[in-house]
Structures are given as structure tokens and as C-alpha cells.
Amino acid sequence: MQTVLLIDDDVELVEMLKEYIEQENFSVQVAHDGIAGAQMLLEQPFDIVVLDVMMPRLNGIETLKAIRQHSNVPVIMLTAKGDNTDRIVGLELGADDYVPKPSSPRELVARIRAILRRVQPLETINANTQITVGALCIWPAQRLVEWDSQPVILTSTEYSLLEILAKNAGQIVSKQDLSQQALGRPLARFDRSIDVHLSSIRHKLGLLPDGRHCIQTVFRSGYQLLKS
Known part of the structure; x- marks a missing residue:
């Protein structure tokens, strides 16, 4: 089962997203601030991270910087609708994609699946193919x-x-x-x-x-x- 780390300080939203994503056959763990989320990534591997931009203690941009210092795990940023600055900065720092908030859990899961499909090498590819x-x-x-x-x-x-x-x-x-x-x-x-x-x-x-x-x-x- 593929693993998702959801980092967002909105407790109610996180619980709703967690429940929905788990119903789509993912294992989900949550962190409610950037410091805790970055620490969890140091302690165990995840297949993908969903990271909110607006958080206390350590915002999403700073959390992404911390993640990229030690991991190339795929990251989807949750950004305020219409906030192009945060999106561009996040992409420049190594985010793989973004989803504007508010967004439907269905759209988020679709983005998660799209990225995870890409990072899994196809079995039909010969290991010597170059x-x-x-x-x-x-x-x-x-x-x-x-x-x-x-x-x-x-x-x-x-x-x-x-x-x-x-x-x-x-x-x-x-x-x-x-x-x-x-x-x-x-x-x-x-x-x-x-x-x-x-x-x-x-x-x-x-x-x-x-x-x-x-x-x-x-x-x-x-x-x-x-x-x-």
C-alpha cells in the first residue's frame, strides 16, 4: 500500500482528506505543522507528501526547503486559490505540482495517482535501456x-x-x-x-x-x- 504524508494545520480538513484518501487504498499519516512533518520524513519513508503552504511554526515553503535538503520525495503543495506567488516559489524550490484550495478530495487523489504512476518504473522497460x-x-x-x-x-x-x-x-x-x-x-x-x-x-x-x-x-x- 502506498503511503501519503499529509501536512496541514487545519485539523478538520486533514481528517476529511485522510478518510477520503484512505478509502482510495492509500495509507495516510498526518502532521499538523511543518516541523513535525519534516521530522516524520526523516524517521520513515513516504511515497508522496501533500503540504499546505499556510501553517504556523514553519510554513509550507520553509518546510519544503527542509524536505529537499534530504529527500526527493514527490511533493504536492496546497495553495490558496489565485496565489500565483506561492505556487511559483514552491515549484522553484522543488514541488512537483500544486492543488489550489479549496479543492475536492477527488481532484487531490487524482493528482496523487498521476504523480505516483510516473515515479514507478514500468516493468516492460529493460534495465539496460538508455x-x-x-x-x-x-x-x-x-x-x-x-x-x-x-x-x-x-x-x-x-x-x-x-x-x-x-x-x-x-x-x-x-x-x-x-x-x-x-x-x-x-x-x-x-x-x-x-x-x-x-x-x-x-x-x-x-x-x-x-x-x-x-x-x-x-x-x-x-x-x-x-x-x-
Whole structure:
């Protein structure tokens, strides 16, 4: 059974979400502040974390920073509806996705499932399968990435985006397709999630010999991973 850590100070909401998520065959543990949640992650592994932004003692942004110091566990942020600043900051710090509050438990579970499906390697992938594009090497079975023979640490969403671009190297992939395949949801209007994730990937990868980033923005079309 896959495990979910729910970190939110709203006791009534947490109990409602916990009950609903458990009915969907997940094991759920809860923490009502960021300090307790980060400590629980140090003590035991979880498959995914659902983290509220607005909390006492240690808010969600600071909690995410603490989590990313020692774990690459997938994280979904719960953000106030319309608060784009918290969403962008959370994504820049390594959140995999966000769900605006108030939201339905059904939507949250759908997002959880979408992310967990991505991070589980398909049994049909041969362990020796490798994608190579210039200095970039990807091993899909292990979800490992190297650039110029050096390991690159990516979040689950960053990895999924990079793998999609690598499989389509030299071709333009639309933001809508990237959102659908990597995030498991249609791209909403004014949603900058894909842009923020790809900006992070660019910084983690090296430059090409000519000084360009290997991931190029194609105006009004999408993104393209250059072949060399």
C-alpha cells in the first residue's frame, strides 16, 4: 500500500482528506505543522507528501526547503486559490505540482495517482535501456540522469519532463502535451508550472559547447531538446 504524508494545520480538513484518501487504498499519516512533518520524513519513508503552504511554526515553503535538503520525495503543495506567488516559489524550490484550495478530495487523489504512476518504473522497460542525446544520458528503468557523465538530481516531475523531451529530441513538444504527459492534467490558462520546472532543469544541466541551453523555448509552440 502506498503511503501519503499529509501536512496541514487545519485539523478538520486533514481528517476529511485522510478518510477520503484512505478509502482510495492509500495509507495516510498526518502532521499538523511543518516541523513535525519534516521530522516524520526523516524517521520513515513516504511515497508522496501533500503540504499546505499556510501553517504556523514553519510554513509550507520553509518546510519544503527542509524536505529537499534530504529527500526527493514527490511533493504536492496546497495553495490558496489565485496565489500565483506561492505556487511559483514552491515549484522553484522543488514541488512537483500544486492543488489550489479549496479543492475536492477527488481532484487531490487524482493528482496523487498521476504523480505516483510516473515515479514507478514500468516493468516492460529493460534495465539496460538508455536514452542518449549528446551529453545527456537517461536510464528510464531507474529514472537516473547524467550530464557529461555527472549525475543530475531531479524531482519526479522534472525527470518526467526531461524524459519526454529526450524521447522527442529535435522535435517541438507543446506545453499542453508536456502538462498532460508529465503532470497528468491539462494545462490551465496562465499556468506557469511547465515553464518553472523547465527553468530548473536548465540550471541543473550543463550548457552546450556553443553556450546555449540544450532545452530551447520555441515561441508560441513549446519546448525542444536539441540533439547536440
